[in-house]
Amino acid sequence: MTRSSSKDRGSVDRLEVSFLTSAPSLRQCPAPDMPEIAFAGRSNAGKSSVLNRLTGSRQTAKVSKTPGRTQLLNFFSVADGGRLVDLPGYGYAKAARKTQKEWQRSVNDYLSNRDALSAVVLVTDIRHPNQDFDVDLIDWAVASAMPLLVLLNKADKLGRNAQMKALHALQRAVAEAPLVRVLLFSAQSGVGTDEAVGWVRERLGADHQVAP
Numbered sequence: 596m597t598r599s600s601s602k603d604r605g606s607v608d609r610l611e612v613s614f615l616t617s618a619p620s621l622r623q624c625p626a627p628d629m630p631e632i633a634f635a636g637r638s639n640a641g642k643s644s645v646l647n648r649l650t651g652s653r654q655t656a657k658v659s660k661t662p663g664r665t666q667l668l669n670f671f672s673v674a675d676g677g678r679l680v681d682l683p684g685y686g687y688a689k690a691a692r693k694t695q696k697e698w699q700r701s702v703n704d705y706l707s708n709r710d711a712l713s714a715v716v717l718v719t720d721i722r723h724p725n726q727d728f729d730v731d732l733i734d735w736a737v738a739s740a741m742p743l744l745v746l747l748n749k750a751d752k753l754g755r756n757a758q759m760k761a762l763h764a765l766q767r768a769v770a771e772a773p774l775v776r777v778l779l780f781s782a783q784s785g786v787g788t789d790e791a792v793g794w795v796r797e798r799l800g801a802d803h804q805v806a807p
Contacts, residue, residue: 606790609651611674617667621704630799631678636718638684641748644782645718663771677799684730694718714742714798721747721761737772745792746780
């Protein structure tokens, strides 16, 4: 069992997690008996690296130069309570069309019907804004009144002016959505890590009714 500790990187706060299980579909997921935060994003947006940064361990999620490695719903237990769920990436063009449809069906089913879902973290590539999946997920979260944290990942790839331009553009787009928060983030340098960890802890600690 893989376990990552909040103490792995000195005094910097991290989420302490351990791998629980993988599921190919909603029907095979663990019982919805505690709050869950799902991590979503297009293939190659750096979702696995973001999870590893937030947990302080390179072993939490598999990182590969080949997009589309996450093909199952991967569940991680958080030591303080709740779970993190790594959803299959979307948009990997080289995957078979049937496989893409299966991945997306499991993601849609989980997001639409999972009673334990309390919030979503959307990992995006700051250099490629307004991708269809990202826009659709933001619109869905707003319509569903679902708390959403949008991480503009790979911020280290841009200069400060370009970073702020991308941040302000998305903040303006969601200005009337109080449950959506946008952060600059870099899985490489750690920018935004403390804020993201705090947001996740707050969401997992919030009152959330789940099915018995």
